[in-house]
Amino acid sequence: MEYKTIAGNYYTITSKTGCTVTDTTGTLSMTVDAGGQLTVQAPSDKLVYDDEQAIVFKANFKPALAALGLLGGGDELPAGYTRVEFLESTGTQWITSPTPGSNERGARARFSHSSTQTSLGWAFCAFAGDSYVSEIFGALRATIGSVSPLIYGWRGLAKLDMGEEVIKADTIYEVSLNFKNDMKIKMQTPTAVYEDNLASPANQTAEPVHIAGIANIPQKLKGRIYLYEETKGAEIVHSMSPALDPTGTPCMYDRVTGTAYKRGGSGQFVAGVGSVAQLSTLLRNLPPTGGDLTLSLPAEANTPEVADMLQACHDTKGWTLTVHEYRPAAVATYSLRRMREVIWCRKEQSEYGCYVAADGTRWQVERCAAIFGEHGNAPSAYGYEPVDSVEQAAEEWGLVPYVDPEAEELSTIE
Incomplete structure (x- = not known):
């Protein structure tokens, strides 16, 4: 059975008996449990499934993200603040998280690349001096549209093997680095989770983390940030969600510190x-x-x-x-x-x-x-x-x- 789709949109499949869901390119391969439901982001023009009685329908944007676990922190904001789905950087804006780093620092971010991203872009990053060689903390992804590993910073630069996965524009991913001091690098895609153990804690820079870019390096993210969280040990010290402040200015509102962090760089964030x-x-x-x-x-x-x-x-x-x-x-x-x-x-x-x-x-x-x-x-x-x-x-x-x-x-x- 086939269901026509628009690449990038979300669809929900319900099956009484259970079924396998793929697409016409073979990129997708997932299973719906008997009596269960699955929400996926379509990678091509059709979903293919092997239960003729399955029910397939287009999911609304926000419920789809919730079903995929890609909405975080709820919608509770102080009076005057307005929740938005994402902040989009055009490549010249970023957010700075001011907490000094330590060997127990960790972070995670939900993000997507813009279709105009043609080179490397940091989801989050901190490093000392003018070199990546030693003191660095961060995660980025190589050029979209190609098979390449996740490059991250931990005691210098390293790679996470992601097999044959091709990272696509306008697709939400979650990357975490030592989140809650778990000593792991993880990359979650719509179809898989890739992870590896980190080397022993050492050489993390004490510099603050920059989200979606950093002033003194050129590899800034051209894309969207949906969530950023930072930890020290097992404690969450920042939990930032995209919002507009009472003046209508885009910001990342931190529910832990009660602080609205606004853009560094030039130009204006796009509010999604x-x-x-x-x-x-x-x-x-x-x-x-x-x-x-x-x-x-x-x-x-x-x-x-x-x-x-x-x-x-x-x-x-x-x-x-x-x-x-x-x-x-x-x-x-x-x-x-x-x-x-x-x-x-x-x-x-x-x-x-x-x-x-x-x-x-x-x-x-x-x-x-x-x-x-x-x-x-x-x-x-x-x-x-x-x-x-x-x-x-x-x-x-x-x-x-x-x-x-x-x-x-x-x-x-x-």
């Missing part, structure tokens, strides 16, 4: 919204002070009613809302109110930009699906140009991807 209901709450909670906010909306938000909500937020509260399309495994191809086979891009000079010009200056290529502000919702009114892809825009502007001088070193370590 999981549903239209969550978007409605977010817009209602924004203060009437005005401001700028970039949102990533799910496909279900592609409606005239949502567009009216966004424009009304500007008209009544003064907020300029830049909208990214939220469609797994695909680049934005439409804007709200206008079905267009284009995306909208503009360039901004940035110290940590992902592109470089002929004169050596660094640039960031910003994109959007729609924008709602004082000039209406036409992206061209805000300096955006219609293009087929970010790569096309960069080429037209004479920009080339910034090449990490240490990427080769990191990808060939023993």
Whole structure:
């Protein structure tokens, strides 16, 4: 039996007698117990299962993550804070966790790579000095779309063998390093868990951890952070979830310390919204002070009613809302109110930009699906140009991807 799917979306399979679930590429191989239920993220265009009476349906975004155990910390936040599903870094933003390191430090993060991530990117990292050789603590993943190991930092750089697994864009993973002092490195994917024992505790840097990047190295994550937790021994010392603070600023709210940690770097985090209901709450909670906010909306938000909500937020509260399309495994191809086979891009000079010009200056290529502000919702009114892809825009502007001088070193370590 087959069920048509959209790669990256979540589906639930229920079977009275039990069945095996695969996909047309053979990437997926999982089992539904008799009388049980399984929620999976589709890797291709069809799910294949061997129970003709099984029930298959598309799962809503948030319940799907809950079924997979990928939502953490609950939704309880102090008054004035608004929960969002993720913070997305464009490659120039990060969060700093200030706790000094020790040989008992551990951490875990739930994250996904953006489809525009073309090189290595740290999910979290701390290191001392200008070298990775000794004092380092962190975890990253090699280039997406290829078979390669997880590279992590513990007494220098090391690798975790992940067999033939191909890491994909817009797919949620969980990585943990000595979490609760278990002396293990673990990588959880939608289909498997890979782990190995760590070497004896030694040489952890006392520097703070940077989530989604670090200022003085180029391998920053271009992707989404759903959760970050840090431990000392068996104690959780930070448990951070993505949120908007009372001013409407994206942050990671720490339930342990009661602190909102805001971005380092340049530019603005994208606030990811999981549903239209969550978007409605977010817009209602924004203060009437005005401001700028970039949102990533799910496909279900592609409606005239949502567009009216966004424009009304500007008209009544003064907020300029830049909208990214939220469609797994695909680049934005439409804007709200206008079905267009284009995306909208503009360039901004940035110290940590992902592109470089002929004169050596660094640039960031910003994109959007729609924008709602004082000039209406036409992206061209805000300096955006219609293009087929970010790569096309960069080429037209004479920009080339910034090449990490240490990427080769990191990808060939023993």
